[in-house]
Structure formats: structure tokens, C-alpha cells
Amino acid sequence: MNTTVQLEERILTDPRQFRVLTGDRPTGRLHLGHYFGTLHNRVRLQDLGVEMFVIIADYQVLTDRDVADDLTGHVEELVLDYLAVGVDPARSTIFTHSAVPALNQLMLPFLSLVSVAELNRNPTVKDEIAHSRQSAVSGLMFTYPVHQAADILFCKGNLVPVGQDQLPHLELTRTIARRFNDRYGDGTVVFPEPDALLSSAPLLLGTDGTKMSKSRRNAISLAADADETARLLKGARTDSERHITYDPAARPEVSSLLLMAALCQNRTPEEVADDIGSAGAAALKKTVTDAVNEYLAPIRARRTEYARDRAFLRRTLREGNERARAVADATLTEVRAAMNSHYR
Structure with a gap:
């Protein structure tokens, strides 16, 4: 895996060689911690010429919640925050999980490439389970890292901005990509092994001195007056x-x-x-x-x-979903061909 310093040098030299997958779960408005932690960097990469895919992970809201309350409203709020900070839908593809069936279909072959033991010892999953709001852990929570691998690999993302705590997820994605290529690639590389662009973003505490969080009501929302x-x-x-x-x-x-x-x-x-x-x-x-x-x-x-033009928000999302679906469909077609399950 390349170091962040090496990756930054390559980005400045040839940004077009990179495709980034990043995004958020639609669980509420984004705040100042999100801005300096991730949003500012997304706009920087976009403006440098890196191809950006920004996922609104609406399916992943269900990993630790029994009900996804006001999901439509939360998705629109995320789109508003993205546009406001400078994410340009002409240069960055903004889309939702649920609108891209081929992305989610990749989970099935990907799940066959990892063991239960590997999922069980993933430290990020352990932490998510420990802080889960549910009385029992859902299958979706358990397979969360594989779903995230599908997010990254459906568009053949080769660069993922992450914090140190997300490295185990990305390492599993690299493992899945490598195992798929070894098992089905027949000497060709179907999926890249994505590199981690480690964030040097500072940690901002909430107004109560704990981690800034939407759910703790201690955050300065971007939408606050x-x-x-x-x-x-x-x-x-x-x-x-x-x-x-x-x-x-x-x-x-x-x-x-x-x-x-x-x-x-x-x-x-x-x-x-x-x-x-x-x-x-x-x-x-x-x-x-x-x-x-x-x-x-x-x-x-x-x-x-x-916010005054809701039609523009919906059009942004519709066009982003269409672009993401086209990319995912092409990837799934390639996967089926590699697996000899393309019956046309």
C-alpha cells in the first residue's frame, strides 16, 4: 500500500489516475467536525481533478437502527450540505445505495470470499456492535465491511480517504479485491486494491467536551444560523x-x-x-x-x-444515481463474465 505522502505527490502530478469513493450515512445534518474532517478534503480533491463518487449510504442506516426515520428528509439534507460546501454535481457523482441495485448485488460474491472469523474479528465491527442501539445484532451490521467493499469496488475506486480507525475496513476491501482477482481474474485485474489516503484532520470536540456527534446534540451544524x-x-x-x-x-x-x-x-x-x-x-x-x-x-x-430549489436537489440525486447505476451495471457485467455466470 502506498503511503499518504506518496499518494499526495501522485495526486498533484496526475489526479486523473484516481477514483475516490467517500460518503456519509443520512442520519442528520452535517456539522463543523464533518466539514474539517472530510468535506473540506473532498472539495480539495475534486478541485484538483480527482474523480469523486460520493455515496449517501441510506441502506447502512439500517445497520444499527430498527427504523430509518425520515430517510428522504435526511438524504435531501445531506445533498444540501454537499452542495453548500462546494461538492459540484458536474464533477462529483452524488448517489444513494438504494438506487444502485448492481452495487448491492456485488455483496453476494464478495461474501463468498471472506470467512465468518474474519468478519467477527474486525475491530470496527466490534466497536459498532458495542455502540449499537439494537437489542440484537443484525446480519447487515455483521456484513457491514463487505457492503463497504462493494461501495468502493463497484466503481473500481482506487483511493479512499479514511481515518486510522477505518483502516481495517479498507484492508478487508483490499483482501476481497485480491481474492476475487486470484479466483476469477484468469490473469487479469478485475478490481484494484484501493489505497488509503489517511486523514490528518484535527479532532474537534463537541460543546460538552465529548466527541462531536449528531446524536449527542453537541455539534455546530453547517445549517445552524x-x-x-x-x-x-x-x-x-x-x-x-x-x-x-x-x-x-x-x-x-x-x-x-x-x-x-x-x-x-x-x-x-x-x-x-x-x-x-x-x-x-x-x-x-x-x-x-x-x-x-x-x-x-x-x-x-x-x-x-x-434549499429554495428542491427540484434541483432531486435532479442532482437523480442524475447522480443514473451515472452510478451505469458504472455499477458495467462492473457487474464484468464480474458475471469473470465468474462464468453471464448467460446471454
Whole structure:
């Protein structure tokens, strides 16, 4: 597997050699942590000329939930967030799981290439199961890494932006691709073994000092207005020390707020801390609020404009689904031919 440094050099030299698969589950509006964690990088790769497939993983909502509430609304909210941050449907294919049958059909041959033991010891699956909201683990949850492999390989994605915790999923995808090629390729490479583009994105804590999360109601949503942002940040957890310093180990909540302001102002957290000095938590929160609202203002304005044209949202998704289906159908045809199960 190539290193992230090597991959970045190759992207700058020849971005057209890469096809990226990335995406989100439609479980609510995206927030500032998503933006600096993944969305900003997607737009960067798109603008460099990398071919992007952005999946709205609506089937995967069912992995740890008994009911997918307001799925249509959540899907539209995701499309709005994507468009607002700069994902361009003319250059990036935005699509949903459920609209691409051939993608999901790849799960069957892929499942034959992995053992139950391999699925059972996947650390990401173990973590998902531990935090599952269901009383029993569904089969879909158990096979989640194989479904994710189908997401990546249906379009022959060869580059996947991931965090360190997602590496086991990607390694299983590489294993599936390798085993399919060995078993059915007859000397040819049907699927690439995708590389991981490791994220160096900083971790932003939520306003309660824990991981920023949609479900914990501690996140600054991209769709939030300036007043809501101010209210949320006013209640953000800090500490009792008046002098503001950047020390992630000893002062995680204060440091996360400093980092949030720094990212929005394109400065270092230390510079932001030096400006605030001994002015205390109130000054810190005002600095962060002003920085976040100023940074998100154009994104929120675009989001409002797109929200007025629901027909455009539906057309974006319809056209993206059509493109994804064409790619998936071609891949499934190739898979059937390789497996000698093409009966036409």
C-alpha cells in the first residue's frame, strides 16, 4: 500500500489516475467536525481533478437502527450540505445505495470470499456492535465491511480517504479485491486494491467536551444560523483557569475551541490563545463564535439558496444515481463474465 505522502505527490502530478469513493450515512445534518474532517478534503480533491463518487449510504442506516426515520428528509439534507460546501454535481457523482441495485448485488460474491472469523474479528465491527442501539445484532451490521467493499469496488475506486480507525475496513476491501482477482481474474485485474489516503484532520470536540456527534446534540451544524451557533458555543464546556492556553492533553475543551477558531481563521491555535490571553472563557467563546459564524456565512448562504430549489436537489440525486447505476451495471457485467455466470 502506498503511503499518504506518496499518494499526495501522485495526486498533484496526475489526479486523473484516481477514483475516490467517500460518503456519509443520512442520519442528520452535517456539522463543523464533518466539514474539517472530510468535506473540506473532498472539495480539495475534486478541485484538483480527482474523480469523486460520493455515496449517501441510506441502506447502512439500517445497520444499527430498527427504523430509518425520515430517510428522504435526511438524504435531501445531506445533498444540501454537499452542495453548500462546494461538492459540484458536474464533477462529483452524488448517489444513494438504494438506487444502485448492481452495487448491492456485488455483496453476494464478495461474501463468498471472506470467512465468518474474519468478519467477527474486525475491530470496527466490534466497536459498532458495542455502540449499537439494537437489542440484537443484525446480519447487515455483521456484513457491514463487505457492503463497504462493494461501495468502493463497484466503481473500481482506487483511493479512499479514511481515518486510522477505518483502516481495517479498507484492508478487508483490499483482501476481497485480491481474492476475487486470484479466483476469477484468469490473469487479469478485475478490481484494484484501493489505497488509503489517511486523514490528518484535527479532532474537534463537541460543546460538552465529548466527541462531536449528531446524536449527542453537541455539534455546530453547517445549517445552524448565527444565533443558534452563539447559543451552543455560549454553553460550551471550558475549565476554571482564566488564562487561555493551547494544551490539548491538559485542557482538551479549551484547546478544541481554540482549534475551532484557528481552523476558521487559518491561524494556529497558539496564535488565537495568545490574542485572548487572560481575558477568560467568555472572550474565548466570543472569539470562536465570531470565527465560526464568519467562516460558515457563505456556506450557509449557498445552502439557503439551494434549499429554495428542491427540484434541483432531486435532479442532482437523480442524475447522480443514473451515472452510478451505469458504472455499477458495467462492473457487474464484468464480474458475471469473470465468474462464468453471464448467460446471454
